[in-house]
Amino acid sequence: MTSTTSAQATSTAPTGDVVIAVRDVHYDAGGRPIFAGLDLEVRRGRITAIMGPSGTGKTTLLRLITRQVAPASGQIEVFGADLAPFGRSEIYALRRRMGLLFQNGALLTDMDVFENVAFPVREHTDLPEPLVRLLVLTKLQAVGLRGAANLMPGELSGGMARRVALARAIVMDPELLLYDEPFVGLDPISLGFILRLIKHMNQALGITSVVVSHDVQELATIADDSYLISEGRVAAAGTPAQLRASDSAAVRQFMTGSAEGPVPFHYPASDYATQLLGADER
Amino acid sequence: MNGAWQGSYLLGGLRRLGAVTIFLVKLLTQCVPALGRPRLLVLQIYNAGARSLIIIMMAGLFVGMVLGLQGYDLLRRFGSEEALGTAAALGLLRELAPVITALLFAGRAGTALASEIGLMRATDQLTAMEIMAVDPLRYVAAPRFLGGVIALPLLTAVFSVIGLYGAQLVGVQMMGVDRGVFWSQMQSSVGLHDVNEGLVKSLGFGVACSLIAVYEGYHAEPTAEGVGLATTRTVVASSVITLLIDYVLTAAFL
Numbered sequence: 221m222t223s224t225t226s227a228q229a230t231s232t233a234p235t236g237d238v239v240i241a242v243r244d245v246h247y248d249a250g251g252r253p254i255f256a257g258l259d260l261e262v263r264r265g266r267i268t269a270i271m272g273p274s275g276t277g278k279t280t281l282l283r284l285i286t287r288q289v290a291p292a293s294g295q296i297e298v299f300g301a302d303l304a305p306f307g308r309s310e311i312y313a314l315r316r317r318m319g320l321l322f323q324n325g326a327l328l329t330d331m332d333v334f335e336n337v338a339f340p341v342r343e344h345t346d347l348p349e350p351l352v353r354l355l356v357l358t359k360l361q362a363v364g365l366r367g368a369a370n371l372m373p374g375e376l377s378g379g380m381a382r383r384v385a386l387a388r389a390i391v392m393d394p395e396l397l398l399y400d401e402p403f404v405g406l407d408p409i410s411l412g413f414i415l416r417l418i419k420h421m422n423q424a425l426g427i428t429s430v431v432v433s434h435d436v437q438e439l440a441t442i443a444d445d446s447y448l449i450s451e452g453r454v455a456a457a458g459t460p461a462q463l464r465a466s467d468s469a470a471v472r473q474f475m476t477g478s479a480e481g482p483v484p485f486h487y488p489a490s491d492y493a494t495q496l497l498g499a500d501e502r
Numbered sequence: 503m504n505g506a507w508q509g510s511y512l513l514g515g516l517r518r519l520g521a522v523t524i525f526l527v528k529l530l531t532q533c534v535p536a537l538g539r540p541r542l543l544v545l546q547i548y549n550a551g552a553r554s555l556i557i558i559m560m561a562g563l564f565v566g567m568v569l570g571l572q573g574y575d576l577l578r579r580f581g582s583e584e585a586l587g588t589a590a591a592l593g594l595l596r597e598l599a600p601v602i603t604a605l606l607f608a609g610r611a612g613t614a615l616a617s618e619i620g621l622m623r624a625t626d627q628l629t630a631m632e633i634m635a636v637d638p639l640r641y642v643a644a645p646r647f648l649g650g651v652i653a654l655p656l657l658t659a660v661f662s663v664i665g666l667y668g669a670q671l672v673g674v675q676m677m678g679v680d681r682g683v684f685w686s687q688m689q690s691s692v693g694l695h696d697v698n699e700g701l702v703k704s705l706g707f708g709v710a711c712s713l714i715a716v717y718e719g720y721h722a723e724p725t726a727e728g729v730g731l732a733t734t735r736t737v738v739a740s741s742v743i744t745l746l747i748d749y750v751l752t753a754a755f756l
Contacts, residue, residue, distance in 0.1 A: 286633055288629065288632065288633075312635040312637075313635070315632075315633055315634070315635040316635045318633075319633075320630075320633045322626050322629075322630060324625065324626060326625060326626035326627055326629065326630035327627075327630075328622075328627055328630070328631075329621075329622075329625070329627065339634070339636075340634045340635075340636070343634070343635075343636045343641075344635070344636075385630075388634075
């Protein structure tokens, strides 16, 4: 596997200062270690992909960055500030500079699309109604759903709900956008829309983006940097092309989605024949 | 072995009581800002109160009618049917209206609250608010809690009025108790403290039932089973606590 040191050498190269720095983070959930010495950096103005098999704690990483949970040890810096001493008001101030796109959109079901997008504006500012309307309509236009402003969340398809959630996430003009599995369960057209939007948010608005996903092919088309997380630490890092050309068989297996490779098909179990013939075991 | 089991059960109960108390304190600190948002509050009073009106009015009518029937039968044995107005009024105002309204409220509005908040938890809506730097305790929990606390005494008042009408309907219209005696006896022997007893009780029940519903919903496991469990626990806990508080407050008022 590519070592973490060489990984950082590749990603420290050209652009921007560090927006997120995760250093030697350890985190357990219910006694099961999720991260054991995780190190990674996200640079300003770039799209960083966090990849890994299901259950490797990709979503947990986002929960750590947004400080929904605290690491057992290690340091997480966001916008140059260590999160460890942060109190509730500081965490809230930090979150106002970032947006998180949930896997299912997480729209508020008791209000329509327009009100959902207007929600953060109404909560955090005293802008007059015409200005709120303008803000909301421009963001809805950006995700192509201005015509759906009066629909309720229950009337939206999965892809539309995610785009509304994206409009809501960008309505306060965040510097950092976190995407939690944005491609799961989308039809090819919706998937294309979301890909285009992520790229657009990054290029046109200059928003630093972190995309957590296991959809390697989709990510490869938009990511500037990528990290492959496995067994609680960074297994490989670099551009998607570098990962695909990795000399580690496990990394290559993940990147190409092959059934053959060092990652076994079978969950660890006792000897097959012994179990079949044994009467006392299930 | 048995002792250890009881000990852990007791400890679990105490821990839960502590958690609910801490939640109540947090909730109360968020109630002041919630009061400054009348639109949200009115919506929740409507949800918890106005939407429970039909069931409360129907229950009030039938309970009043039963009271009229039973009261008449009982008082006739002592030859004092004219006391029916007093008996019905005292029974309703002090006891039946607050308790039955609270029990119905727990079943109708409490479960709706718990499952609504639980589903918001299960569909990440509460987390989304947290991420948008909006405290869900302030935006979701506090208005619903306050809505319940305000709605329950109002519903109790409606229950009492309809109940008295029901008692009058049976006692006076059907059984033939004198209309003048029915009302004048009630007027002379029912004091403000009787009304207050019912009011204080319904406020206490309102706090307890709304708190339990909001707490259970807010802490529901984010699964279908978890939300169902939270709803069930809301009804069970609200009913038991209502009857417990009822005894304590009755003893305090006597």
